[in-house]
Amino acid sequence: MSTSCKTVLASRVSASFRDQIHKDIQERQICPKLVGFLANEDPAAKKYAEWTAKTCAETGVAFELRKVDKQDLEEKITEANDDKDVNGIMVYYPVFGGKQDAYLQNCVSELKDVEGLCHKFVHNVYHNVRYMDEEETMKCIIPCTPLAVVKILEYIGVYNSVLPYGNRLYGRTITVINRSEIVGRPLAAMLSNDGAKVYSVDVNGIQLFTRGSGIKLKAHKVEDIDEKLEDVVPKSDVVITGVPTPKYKLPTSLLKDGVVAINFSSCANFEDDVKSRASIFVPSVGKVTVAMLERNLLRLHDYQHNLREKQSS
């Protein structure tokens, strides 16, 4: 097996973000509070929650895990929305699964939605709307995992900083295997908005996301295409996987030599020999996702603080 592949760990990418967050919290002597709701019985979710708590503690974020019955979850979210001591809210999904979880995502107040999953934030990602308010004082929250993938792509040089901002993926072909509403679809839109040609793959077929012709409100264009995974993966400079099952393995033989391979699934979606083909391999993104959660939390903390000051003055 070739040894020329560079493995980049998420901890390496997240380090500078975490240092910045830690410094910011110390210098300003603030203590932003994040509440995580756990309403499923998944031991993996519990473990992830405990690890989030530990990671947050290291940077000075107060993380509180609240275990609740799923039937009480909406009420508990509403209470946290109204509690001025809570700066951010996250939920360990799935709870009910399906559209009822989409309903719950919209129950979290926009001002506390650290995960960026409410309709307004997801909609704004698709339409390149940068601010929450008309006065453009509050930047939108971007869904954490897609944002983490973008930060990784910047870190490993896939974004070309020689090109102008907003066009730094121009010339890149990227395949994203996952088209969920909370990761794969917004990620494909974000990458195409930055100039990439993106093949978005799921069980229902393949779509091609491109920047399109820049119509008002519609910054990217989506077409159903009649190609298969076997057609699009070999054409891709970057392949990003997010299939939530240990059974799924993308055949290394499909990968172009020198590909950049990134896996955001909690399961390993690339085969063990992926490094024989890849130039850069990022086996997981979780630590960057948590850094983005903390970054979003700090923003929301400041928005809440500013709004309260405005109201009391």
Next chain:
Amino acid sequence: MSTSCKTVLASRVSASFRDQIHKDIQERQICPKLVGFLANEDPAAKKYAEWTAKTCAETGVAFELRKVDKQDLEEKITEANDDKDVNGIMVYYPVFGGKQDAYLQNCVSELKDVEGLCHKFVHNVYHNVRYMDEEETMKCIIPCTPLAVVKILEYIGVYNSVLPYGNRLYGRTITVINRSEIVGRPLAAMLSNDGAKVYSVDVNGIQLFTRGSGIKLKAHKVEDIDEKLEDVVPKSDVVITGVPTPKYKLPTSLLKDGVVAINFSSCANFEDDVKSRASIFVPSVGKVTVAMLERNLLRLHDYQHNLREKQSS
């Protein structure tokens, strides 16, 4: 087979609503416009759309069917949101299916959402919030199909008008077979808010909706229960079905003698001999749903008109 079962057709229930709407439109000399977006290739959806057009024409509502590519749908919805000549917007689902359709439901402006499917309206149904605005000048839109079922239950005397408003289902046990986010779950909540004991059934199990203890914001209570369809249907005074497949048939043998049987699926979910057990049988609700669409359209037309007057004064 017993002949004592009364079959109540949706056309009968919808007649008085339609007369009222027609009269209102004529007297006020208005012409509210409803735009329906068809973005799937389902011939049944097309037929239903054509039938909606005909029904609307009879009451004086201008219905325009717009056939669009599903990839353009969001942009077309946004255009209709911004077009002051359009008073109401509806979409023939499924388009993409799953959570992407939930995303589209939230792309329709609240002020034009005749189907009542955006998060705010569905959330308000669960929490018994009656008005869209703090000043309480604009009543919320209620999702059409659940509202149609409630109107049918009122028409056939399941709501007992001797009891005080808000408690008129007290003492009734109702099974709802469907727990979708757009019909079954809001319907179960609405019925329990009015005092019924509701068994909500789907493939994942059975939940019991009751009014609960009237906690602020939480007008109903939901519990997972360890019972089967065979346990809950025989206890039910009313059985409401909405399973979207011709293969599903609820065994008549499970029904209590004298049950009220209502089917809101486009497929017949009761067996042919349902009338041997039922006291009242409502084979479909579609015509009442369209009447509710028109009723919601008139409200939204007036809200838009009032808001424009306010802005120009």
